[in-house]
Amino acid sequence: MVSKVGIIGLGNVGSAVALALVLRGSVSELVLIDKDDKKARAEQYDLTDQQALLTSNTKILRQNYNDSWTLLKDCDVLVFSPGDISILQAQLQTDNPDRLNELRSSAQIVQEVAPKINASKFNGIILSITNPCDVVVTYLQELVDLPKNHIFGTGTTLDTTRMKHAVSAYLDCSIHDIDGYVLGEHGESQFTAWSTVRVGGIPMNDLAATHRIDLKVIEENSSKGAWYIISGKGFTSHGIGLTGATLVEAILNNARQVFPLSSYNTDYQTYIGQPTRIGAGGVLEVLPLTLSDTEQELFDHSAKIVRENRLKIPSLLAVDPVL
Numbered sequence: 001m002v003s004k005v006g007i008i009g010l011g012n013v014g015s016a017v018a019l020a021l022v023l024r025g026s027v028s029e030l031v032l033i034d035k036d037d038k039k040a041r042a043e044q045y046d047l048t049d050q051q052a053l054l055t056s057n058t059k060i061l062r063q064n065y066n067d068s069w070t071l072l073k074d075c076d077v078l079v080f081s082p083g084d085i086s087i088l089q090a091q092l093q094t095d096n097p098d099r100l101n102e103l104r105s106s107a108q109i110v111q112e113v114a115p116k117i118n119a120s121k122f123n124g125i126i127l128s129i130t131n132p133c134d135v136v137v138t139y140l141q142e143l144v145d146l147p148k149n150h151i152f153g154t155g156t157t158l159d160t161t162r163m164k165h166a167v168s169a170y171l172d173c174s175i176h177d178i179d180g181y182v183l184g185e186h187g188e189s190q191f192t193a194w195s196t197v198r199v200g201g202i203p204m205n206d207l208a209a210t211h212r213i214d215l216k217v218i219e220e221n222s223s224k225g226a227w228y229i230i231s232g233k234g235f236t237s238h239g240i241g242l243t244g245a246t247l248v249e250a251i252l253n254n255a256r257q258v259f260p261l262s263s264y265n266t267d268y269q270t271y272i273g274q275p276t277r278i279g280a281g282g283v284l285e286v287l288p289l290t291l292s293d294t295e296q297e298l299f300d301h302s303a304k305i306v307r308e309n310r311l312k313i314p315s316l317l318a319v320d321p322v323l
């Protein structure tokens with residue numbers, strides 16, 4: 001069966017998702033779109049150069065930014081990854097770097113791109129990556145003609161892989177023995193829900209008590225992961241590239257698998273990172289949380305931050321960015 005995936009925004013992230021999808025032979029057709037047409041064309045040629053060396057066959061298509069996006073009409077999944085990473089690079093010069101500072105720029109992009117998605121008659125599932133992830137996906141859903149369960153963000157999926165790595169490095173064990181989630185905003189208010197974390201089936205909270213493990217140290221190592229990477233190479237790409245491809249595959253294969261995605265939470269009226277089952281129909285189910293009282297407070301706080309920032313968008317867009 002033909003599977004067709006579109007990617008809007010071919011910077012470090014969009015091109016890494018495209019590369020992972022092509023190398024894994026996950027899709028039959030890929031449609032590339034970027035505001036910078038030359039960049040999209042370059043990615044198209046670069047990805048096509050691999051074809052003779054692969055056992056799979058992905059047709060790499062491209063749509064000019066200013067044309068109508070007709071190639072998106074029959075796409076199954078659309079990856080939304082436009083942005084401007086220089087904003088987060090500049091954040092490293094501040095005392096408290098925060099992805100929320102990308103909001104004004106990303107909200108402008110959403111305003112510009114959403115009508116073009118609607119005009120294309122795209123009717124599949126959107127996977128949103130652009131930061132600040134939870135606020136952007138909340139706003140994007142409001143502007144595109146798709147139901148809430150047909151659009152979700154990568155949420156804390158990447159943060160959860162970072163947490164698993166930090167735990168496995170600390171305990172010197174296989175990363176594959178670790179279950180559990182980082183939840184909340186894909187940002188500074190995220191938290192590791194230690195009550196959900198198990199190592200080979202043993203609750204991490206029990207291990208921490210018996211082995212005097214300082215969970216705060218492990219959490220710090222994982223939650224700051226993106227900033228360590230950006231300070232060294234200027235952007236993150238490999239982890240999010242494979243995260244994006246894995247989630248696209250989960251949709252295409254109707255995996256019915258649970259990831260800590262940014263999905264809609266009716267209590268908070270916002271998208272937020274929470275355990276979410278996805279498949280061909282997009283979000284199939286948001287799993288109920290059984291958190292400790294402290295974790296529930298952290299989750300409430302994180303959702304409040306996302307909601308407040310969504311409400312800030314009109315005033316942010318009213319400000320002339322040049323001033």
Ligand SMILES: NC(=O)c1ccc[n+]([C@@H]2O[C@H](COP(=O)([O-])OP(=O)(O)OC[C@H]3O[C@@H](n4cnc5c(N)ncnc54)[C@H](O)[C@@H]3O)[C@@H](O)[C@H]2O)c1
Pocket residue numbers: 008009010011012013014033034035036039081082083084085086088102106109112113128129130131132133154155158186235236237240
């Ligand atoms: N959710 C996550 O876990 C996660 C992880 C890494 C990065 N990100 C975010 O992903 C986004 C992209 O990061 P990057 O490093 O690729 O940035 P980048 O600056 O390298 O690339 C952004 C791309 O978007 C394009 N673009 C800008 N406006 C556009 C528009 N209106 N329509 C189409 N394309 C447009 C640019 O031309 C550029 O090619 C950022 O918001 C970044 O913070 C999210």
